[in-house]
Structure formats: structure tokens, C-alpha cells
Amino acid sequence: MDKLRLLDIFRQMMLIRRFEEAVYDFHEQKLFGGHYHLYIGQEATGAAVMASLRSEDRVFSTHRNHGHAIARGVDPKNALAEILNRVDGTNGGRGGTFHLASADAGMPHTSALVGGAVPLAAGAGFAAKLQKSGGIGVSMFGDGCFEEGVVFETLNLALLWKLPVIFVCENNTPGAILKSQGGNNTSNLPEGRVIQIPQALGMECHEVDGGDAVAVDELFADCATRVRATGHPVFIEALTERWPGNYFSFPSMVTGLTQVSMAWDGSAISGEHEDWFKTHGPVLRFARDLIVNGVGTFGDIVGIDVDVTETITSAKEFALSSPLPETDSVYSHLLAGES
Amino acid sequence: MDKLRLLDIFRQMMLIRRFEEAVYDFHEQKLFGGHYHLYIGQEATGAAVMASLRSEDRVFSTHRNHGHAIARGVDPKNALAEILNRVDGTNGGRGGTFHLASADAGMPHTSALVGGAVPLAAGAGFAAKLQKSGGIGVSMFGDGCFEEGVVFETLNLALLWKLPVIFVCENNTPGAILKSQGGNNTSNLPEGRVIQIPQALGMECHEVDGGDAVAVDELFADCATRVRATGHPVFIEALTERWPGNYFSFPSMVTGLTQVSMAWDGSAISGEHEDWFKTHGPVLRFARDLIVNGVGTFGDIVGIDVDVTETITSAKEFALSSPLPETDSVYSHLLAGES
Amino acid sequence: MAVMTHAEALVEAIRECMDEDPNVALVWGSLMGVGGNNEHVEHIKEDFADRIFHPPISEAAIAAIATGAAMDGVRTIFPMGTASFMFRAWDQIIHEAGEAHYMSNGAVSVPAVFHVVHGLRGGGSVQHSQSPQSMLWNAPGIEIAMPSCPADAKGLMRTAIKSNNPTVFIDYQKLNKRSGEVPDGTYDIPFGVADIKRQGADITIVAASLQVVHSLEAAEVLSGEGIEAEIVDLRSLVPLDEEAILSSVGKTGRLVVVDEAPPRCSVASEVIATVAEKGMDLLKVPPVRVNRLPVHVPANVALEDFIGPNTDRIVEAAKQLCS
């Protein structure tokens, strides 16, 4: 057990959580328009997956991308600036919450269309294979993507063409809010088991508790090594309990701002979302595990939280002070110039 | 065993075969343009499937539709006229070989796009369910369709919405000509087993020898009864040895005009395609079975062949004498009028 | 006449048609987009539960299922949500829904309604802001309706549902909450009849959907400066009321066409080309397009306004033509 690695994964998870709280705050202040999605509840998966990636790897994400970008190493300053559509944003302010991406960080593109990024990640695998870069393509996507045919086509192609890709399906339907309550329309597969599709195609498939950072880390690290070696695709289904605030289109901070002390002070936990705090919320869960397993102390945890909170506080300031793009900038980068 | 039914299925198969030979002849004479596809080798499936259908059922087909149309009861006269693009064609001459269809015959539409008709057939199931017509939707399609995502989506929807549809995948890849020899690009699934996809979704699935008319008939009749009763979809994979003349885009009559006598006179069989005549060609195979099982005599078989040959001969004359549509007709039926 | 919102009028049309015709079905999609108003749709849900189908995220298959069902007379309304998602079903709408009637020589028809919310919606960013109307208009065999106010929304939706053709109903989330007078009782507004939303002798402004609202605002500003604009609300693109356009241009001699789509091969291009071909002599000065700028849609709402065909740009274009 690599303590530093685990603490680093925890740090990423904590950073994502504080980042998302900041995004929520910005939206409450009406500092950006449109609907948006938060990664709260899925931090363990994103942070653990990114822990094994190298610069030559490529990550492609979805409408629920914030956590992936942060864990991939995008500076929260630029990510928050992007969400506010400012010039210092990862996409110069053009993409906003739907499209956080950073080629420099190895996350070239984020599609807001359900399943849109899945074949793009296979394309990164295609490039890696052709260029013998040793890199892999990583597709982070939701369970709803299985309803889109292009995702099925992609799984098939990745196998036929032997592309080094890891498909990470983050299934947040377990515990999902009912559709009648405005919940997302996900996992509309009759058996409700997305993993059976890549299995039927003969792909190497794994299932993992997406709320368990250590389990995801071990599995993904192992898969990444194998995919680099064999060049064959692998599928991982990471099952996570859905965060109760994950409503359709607009999240709601029903579980309040995170109090890490809940990890060791159960008396702070009560009310409707008790189960979430005690069992499912991956940040508290991992904090608890780290302490129980002697990987980190209360002090470590609090220290990390203080640290990342500071990072986010200054990122917020940075983002807020970053200017909006000039109107004339809308004309730029429509077509690329010569190489 | 219902002798009349079996002889009737044989009659349909023979009719399809003679029809396709006529189409080939017309194309050799350059009487119609473009590329085209023949149903030779798959007659047993089409004829046996249609044997259980009623007027309230709906069949949707593909680029390889001739046999389906004939077996569904479209008059060969109108079908041949359509292939020659004449006014008396099923589609008034507009659709040609790609689009034979006849709403009157319960075959409303034929899509030439791979997988295009699969969801349309599910739509017929949707209508039957809503209208409580007691009918079922039947989708006839090739194994290549599994590569198109919309087909996957459709299987999923048919299950979710409980649509009375039978998906009949005619897998003609067994024995397919290699791609390097210009063969079609079908069954590009890593496991090569299309049935695993609907199975993974939890659909009721069956596999059948598509060259065995009796087997297809029994299976399909049973499925049709059940689908009518339950309203739930069923998937059938009919495996057929590919006809050696089934090249990419343009068929070639490498096995010559059919001689039914080969069914009882083995001495007439020789050469490169011996195996085809002896084992796979469904028309000869069924003729042989009918005789062996005492369902029909040589005389019955020859009589049927004489009959259908006559039908096709006069259908050819009819088609050839049918006029081409007036040029002004291109403007009609772009938009429907009021109901 | 009752006053109601665009969203209410739309739902009223759907409810009436579902009441009148047991063959009308509804896919439980995102009829109102993501901007609220879904409470109106909730009522239909209770009343017609057995004709409402909850969809997975499968635009292509559902569009084709609606098409196949339509061949048997089932009139499915499929709200695809943001118009951008429609590209996932492009093949099915253009090739199957749009071609079946012609291909069958009139034997089958496809009375399906594909409803989308299009355009700049306030933070939709690059991939949630499509205006597919021009691309669709290039495909024969599809009717296209684009209401600009509650009364038209109701009458056009009724016509869309009753039409025997595949209809793309191109709606606008920003219209949903706008109110207006809606005639009492049931009424249909036929396709192909433009509505002169404002009379004026100096310049013709042709528009549809939200751009009619912008044009009317622009007309007020222009009126203050002594320019009286005539606003031709197309209401449907297919069929097109060429007559109304030409006769207004005949009166004013000046033409501005306002259109959400990017300029190349747009609705504005088409209207201008039609007038150039059939009525060039009517034009006193060259016509002008006011389109979305020929770029993608940035996330920022201020930039979105800048690229959109907004009131200011319409005023400016009109003033230039009249100067």
C-alpha cells in the first residue's frame, strides 16, 4: 500500500468536492447561465482513474466532466474561469461547464452529447496505436450512454481494431432519483446491467465499487498496465450511489457543504441524508478508511482539506477577476491555420 | 406435418428463385441501372417466415428484399415491374430493386440503408400495441446490421416498451466470400456471434438453420403465436450458407439456372459448386426433403416449378410491357394530402 | 380569448389532439427543454398514460419507430429536446420519415411530429444551440413549422399533429414563458400561410420563431425613427408562402431576412435567392441577411447575444437599407 499515492488520491477527491461546491456557489450567484452538472458522489472514480495516467494518455469526458478535469491535472483556476466563461478558462471561456478540456493536460476534448466522447477516446487509442506512443485512450462516461447506438458501435470497433482504450462507465443509477421526481433517464436497459453489452462482444470487463477509491485505483492501474502491453481494450463499470443532489439539469446542494469532521465524528451526522454521509459519500468514506487503515491521521485529512479549500478560494478569486472574452474573439479559431 | 403448408412454402421458394433468375436476366440485358442484390440462397427463411403472417402484420425489409416481397404475397408482375422502374411497379417504379414494398401486402416500406428498417418494424409493433390490432412487426435484416448502432438501440427499445416484434436476422456470413475477394463486409463483430447482443439485453433469442424451411417455419410459427400473446419481442438468427454468386454489389449467376431435377438426380451435379447444390442451396435441399419425407413427389416438384416458371414468364412480359413513368410524375407524392 | 403562455398553448394543442384522436401518442421527451414549464406537460401524463412512452436516450431509433408507427396511422409526437440532439436521428428523419411517402408512390404516409427546441438558449454553448431549419429545408418531403407566439403555437401544433407528413416543429425555449392571446376553442393554422405580424410600407422584415419577437421590437425602434417595417412571420417553411414575401417586398422594395441559422445556405439565403429570382425588380436596394454570425456558439451569454440575430442588428440593417 502506497500511502503517498492514497493520500494524493484523497487530495484530488477533496479538491474536486471543494471545486464543485464553488461551482454550485457561482451558479447560485447567477454567475453563469444554462444548466450544469456536478461530480459530487463520483470523486473516488475520477481521482483513482487519473492516478495511473501518464502524459501520453488521453482522457475524454462528458457533461459531468469537472471532476475528471481536476483529477487529470487541470488547474482549478482555469477550470473555474472556464465555468464562468472567462478568457483564462481552459477553453478560453467558450466551452463552459459542458466542455472543460485541456489538450496540455492530456484531456483534449469533452462532448456534452450523450455518448459523444466515447468514440473520440477510441480515436485516441487509434492514434496511440498508429504512432506507437505507448499511450492509451480513456473514456469516462455515464451509464445513459449505453442507450446511444454509437457507443455500441465503438465497443465493437475497439475490439475489431484492437485499440488501446479503457472504457470507464460511471454508473450512477444505483440510488438514482426516480424519473417521476425529475431524475435522469439513465440505464434504460431492460436488464439494467450495462456490463453485459461489452461482455457479449467478448471484451475484458470489470465491475468495481466506484465509491471505493482503493478498489478503483487497484483495478484501473492493473488494467492500464495490461492495455499498454496488449493494446486491447478493457471495460470497467464503476457503480456509484447517486448523490442525492443530482437532479435533472440543475443540482441541489441538499447534503450541504462537506464537513470532513463527519468522517470521525458521527454525532455531526443526522437527518434525511444520514445514509449518504455514513456509507456512500466517497470523500467521507475514504477519509474514514484512511484513518482506520492508518494511512492518514485526522490531521492529514484536515490539512488536505485546508489546503485544497485555500486552492479553491484563490481559484475563485482568479476566475472572478479574469475578464470576459472580447466580443470580437467570437471570430477566432473557427478554422485552423496551417501546421 | 401439414403437407399443403410445406408444399406452399416450397412453391414460394421456387417462385422466389425463378423471380431472382429473371431479375438477373434483366440486369444482364441492362434493363435497369445501378447495383442490386439477390435473395438466392436465403429462400427458405423468407418463405417460411411469411407463411405464418397475417394481413395485420407488417414486414420491413432491406436492400436484399425481393424474396421477402414475393413471399409476403406481392405479385411478381408488380415486383418485376418495380425492378424495371415501370408504372405498374409496387412503388410506381420509383423505388426499384432497393425499395420493393407494398402497403397492401402488409410490407409498408423497405429501406436500403443498412439497419434502416429494423426500427421501422419496431414502429409497426408500436402501432399494433397502441391500436390493439393483434398484429406484429417483423424485421428482416442482414447480419451486417449489427454493426449499426441504431439496431442496438432498437433491440433495447423493443424490450423497454414491450413491442410485439420479431427480429429475423438472416446471417449469410457463414460461407461468405472473403473481403479480399470483394465479399461483403458483414458480421464484423469480434465474436462473430450476433445473437449474443439481444441475449445480453435479455431478449428471447433463437437460432435456426436458415436453409431448413421446416425448422424456420416451426420456430417462427411458434414465436409468432407467443409474440401475439405476450406482446414481447423475440429475436431469431437464421444462419444460411452464403450463395456463391453473392458478390459485393453485383451478383453473378455462378451456379447457373436452377435445375430442380438435381434434387433427385445427383448425376447432374458436378464441378466447383457441388457442395452448394448437394448441401446448401435451399431450394434443392427442400425439394429433396419433401420427396424423402413423402410430402411431395417428383411430379409435385416439377409441377410447381412449371407453374411458377410460367408465372414468372408472364410477369416478365407484363413488366416489360409496362410503361415508364411520365417525366412529370416526378412531382407527385412529395407531400401527402389531407386524410 | 384567453391569455396563456406559449408552453400552455402548445400543451393545449397536444391535449386536444390526444382527446380527439386515439391514434395520437406522445414520447415523454423534453418538450419544454431545460427551462422549466414541465408542469404543463405533467397533466397530459396523467390523462393519457397508456399513450405516453418513456424513452431511453436513443434519438435515432425512436425517430424511426415513430416513423414506422406512422405508416400505420399512429401519430407520434417525439420531443427530442435540444435541436442539437436531432443530428443523432438525421438519417432516420431525412431518409426514412422524409422519403417514405414519395418512395411508396403515395401508398404510405408518415404523420409523425418531431419537436425540438432550437437556437441560442442562454448558456447552451457549442453543442446545445443548433438551429437545424436550413438543413432540414434542403431535404424534400418534410414539413417545417416555426411558431412565434402562443396562438400560432397552438394552431400550428394542431396542424402538425393532423398533417399526414412528417413535421419538424421547431420551437424555442425562450418563447415558452411568453404570454399572448389565444383564440377560444379548437382551431388549426394551416401551413404555408405567413402572417403579417405588423404592417409597414418602408421595409419588409421576414422572420420566424423568436426572430419575429426581435423583429417586432426592432420595428418599434425603427418606427421611432420614421421607418415603418412590415413583419412577415413565415410560421412554416414547408410549405412556404412565397406570395406573402413577394407581395410585401412589392410594397416596400426593401428586404431584411432574420434567421437563427448560420448564414451559408440558410433560411435567409433561401428567401433572398427566391426574391432575387422572382422579384429582383421589386427591390430598390440589395437585400440583407441578419443571421447568427458564421461561428459556433460560445458558452457566454453576452457573446451568445452578440452572435445572435438580435434586435440591434435588425435595426441597424433596416436603417442602412432605408438610408
Add this chain to the structure above:
Amino acid sequence: MAVMTHAEALVEAIRECMDEDPNVALVWGSLMGVGGNNEHVEHIKEDFADRIFHPPISEAAIAAIATGAAMDGVRTIFPMGTASFMFRAWDQIIHEAGEAHYMSNGAVSVPAVFHVVHGLRGGGSVQHSQSPQSMLWNAPGIEIAMPSCPADAKGLMRTAIKSNNPTVFIDYQKLNKRSGEVPDGTYDIPFGVADIKRQGADITIVAASLQVVHSLEAAEVLSGEGIEAEIVDLRSLVPLDEEAILSSVGKTGRLVVVDEAPPRCSVASEVIATVAEKGMDLLKVPPVRVNRLPVHVPANVALEDFIGPNTDRIVEAAKQLCS
């Protein structure tokens, strides 16, 4: 200068680029359509086996894979076959390939080539005869090339492969067997530079792809009747050489635009709208579109000819304008 067919010139361009740049990959699609000529492609297959990928029938996923790979500098040529099949990948081409460069604020680019054979191909019938150029042109961020002769096919294909933008290369099966002189050695033809394929003072005919061939034929007929037509071959739609169009119209005062797509919101609409806006005063008479008729494509080859923009219709339109 060597004489070679369009098909040969195209394959030569691909071979040269694959030789020059190890990042060029080819999907083994239907480069030549179904009309033969595939022997030319066979040679590439042997030489570049490890950069050639055999595809399943999955237009959408492959288009997006080419797009994702392009972000890492791999230049994939994806021949989708009949242009109709492209609608299966419409979302991926418009939304992912066409928007990524803009959306990333220039950080990534998408040097992929989507090759299709478009138009009336002789019996393609309703679903195998699409001309997607106008729909594509409405989408910002995509380059569009449409060669009319072997020399241009080669030079434009080289430019398409080297371009850092997603390029749709809109080809024509009927051109494949046509021969022409092709300059020796490697050369690129830049996009955005129209070619005056014939000089003439009386009327301007703007066209692209096979319609240039028809227009040249028409010009011969017209010349016999004393009308000298100037043929402007656009060669690329994006970027467009507006300059060349306007300067030719400035010379002739008369404009016919020939375009395979159905008329509404077509390439012809766009060219005419552009001239109406920017050069109406140059026009002595109203411009005319010669499009495919606004109907679907019937299977019959004679009817196909009737609906197509053919030589006769070009001659007729031009004569009317000059009378």
C-alpha cells in the same frame, strides 16, 4: 503532364500523402463507390497495410474515431461511400469534428478527411443519391472540397489531407473514369481559389464537381448560338472564393448557378444570396438557379436525368437570361 483518370489522380494524392507523412491513415471504405475503379486503391493496400483499417458498417463511430485520432495529429481518410450514408454520422461530423477546434479555443484541431460520392449516380434511387453539400455548408468549421477533374482531384485531395481542419471531400462516382491532364510531381491546390474553367463575356455559370462538366458542355452549345459563357468552378465551398464569383458577374452581368442539391437552402441559394447582397447592381437580369428538382430521386435513370441539373437545363436557363 500525364493523362490519368479522376480515380487514378485521387489515389495518387492519397499515396503521395501516405508516403510523405506516417500520420496519414486510411479506412478501407468505398472510395470509388460501386462503379468499379477499386483496382487503383488495391495498390495502396499493399504498401500501407499497417495504416489501413477495415471497417464494420458503423459510420458514426468511425467518423468520431477519426476525429479523436485527429486531435493527436493522425490524419485519417474515411471514405464513407455513398454520401447518403454520411447522415448516420451527422452528429459526429457537425458536432465533434466541426466544433472541436472552436470549442477548445484553438487548442486542438481535427485534420480528418471524410470522403463521399454524392449525387445522381445512375439508379441509386431514393436513398443512395444524396448531395449533402448545402447542409454541410450551413455548419461552421468544416472545409468542403468538390473537384471536377483529375488535376483538381489530386491537388484538392492533397490539400484536404494536409489541412488541419475536418474536410468533407465531396466526390462523384460519374467522374471516376473521366480522364484529364494532371501536372507532373506533387502539387497542392489551395482551398478558396475558384478556377475559371472557361472564359466568356456573356454569362457567368457557377458550378462545382460534375456540374462543371455539364456546364462546359452547355457552354459549347451556347457558343454555337453566339453566347459565350464563363464557367466558375468553385472547387471548394469552404472557404468560398466570393471574389471570383463577383468579378465574373461584374464582367457578364448574368448569373446561373448549377447545383446538385435540391433548391431550398442550397449551394445555389447561397451563391445567389451572396451576389444579391454584395453585387446586385452587377446583375443585368435576375439570377437563376439550376438545381436538382425539389423532389426525391426516383430509381429510373431517365427520370433521374430529368430531375438532375443537366446540360439541357443549363443551356435553357442561360439562353433565357441572354434573350
